[in-house]
Amino acid sequence: MNHTFIIAEIGVNHNADLSLAYRLIDEAAATGADAVKFQAAIPELVATQYAQKAGYQKKVMALDESQLDMIKKLHFPLEVFKEIKGYCDAKDIMFFSSAFDLTSLKFLEDLGQKYHKIPSGEITNMPFLRQIGGYGRPVILSTGMSDLGDIEKALEVLTEAGTALDLITVLQCNTEYPTPMVDVNLRAMESIRGAFGVSVGFSDHTEGIEAVIAAVAMGATMIEKHFTVDRRLPGPDQLASLEPVEFSSMVAAVRNIELALG
Numbered sequence: 001m002n003h004t005f006i007i008a009e010i011g012v013n014h015n016a017d018l019s020l021a022y023r024l025i026d027e028a029a030a031t032g033a034d035a036v037k038f039q040a041a042i043p044e045l046v047a048t049q050y051a052q053k054a055g056y057q058k059k060v061m062a063l064d065e066s067q068l069d070m071i072k073k074l075h076f077p078l079e080v081f082k083e084i085k086g087y088c089d090a091k092d093i094m095f096f097s098s099a100f101d102l103t104s105l106k107f108l109e110d111l112g113q114k115y116h117k118i119p120s121g122e123i124t125n126m127p128f129l130r131q132i133g134g135y136g137r138p139v140i141l142s143t144g145m146s147d148l149g150d151i152e153k154a155l156e157v158l159t160e161a162g163t164a165l166d167l168i169t170v171l172q173c174n175t176e177y178p179t180p181m182v183d184v185n186l187r188a189m190e191s192i193r194g195a196f197g198v199s200v201g202f203s204d205h206t207e208g209i210e211a212v213i214a215a216v217a218m219g220a221t222m223i224e225k226h227f228t229v230d231r232r233l234p235g236p237d238q239l240a241s242l243e244p245v246e247f248s249s250m251v252a253a254v255r256n257i258e259l260a261l262g
Contacts, residue, residue: 186218
């Protein structure tokens with residue numbers, strides 16, 4: 001029986017509060033998730049003071065703050081991830097984090113995380129891809145806002161830099177939070193798998209668990225879903241996240257789908 005790798009995407013739902021991050025890890029481990037994922041960035045390296053927030057971010061965050069101001073409020077200093085990884089190790093759940101700049105990426109590599117996750121916004125960032133490819137670790141590539149040409153070029157850069165194709169999982173992804181069902185486009189997984197011969201999965205930003213269940217039935221080997229302890233908490237990603245009871249139901253449903261597929 002295949003085992004679908006399930007990632008509880010904590011992202012920035014911790015709101016730079018370490019005690020909340022630990023609670024999220026505890027709750028995620030209890031759901032049966034295989035891993036928790038965070039987001040690591042040095043704010044000044046990824047946004048200018050003049051960068052505007054995305055539309056969905058403006059709906060839930062202060063209108064008078066810039067993208068940079070928001071990022072500063074939501075991200076941990078890199079050194080905090082040493083403590084977070086140690087806590088995850090003690091709780092027997094895998095830790096890893098997306099990086100959004102080269103400095104954060106090197107830090108996470110030195111930390112020894114198993115996977116490197118390429119966020120959708122970095123799929124055309126060639127220096128970033130080359131650095132990841134050179135590490136030779138398993139790679140997860142999100143594809144929001146990209147087309148098949150972008151995916152092809154990213155895979156070419158990663159493999160030429162030294163990462164084998166069979167170490168790469170490509171996730172179908174939509175970058176609207178929450179994503180309307182009509183825009184999910186799960187059949188893109190089949191197109192990606194057919195075009196490039198890679199493992200495929202699904203990074204889900206819809207409300208609910210139906211799209212995840214369908215993705216697993218269609219052959220997704222990996223699922224990523226935002227996770228929170230309370231959708232009423234402040235933060236740009238809370239509304240597209242599942243709470244612990246919901247996430248547990250999703251994990252149970254995925255495991256039943258695996259049994260049913262045979």
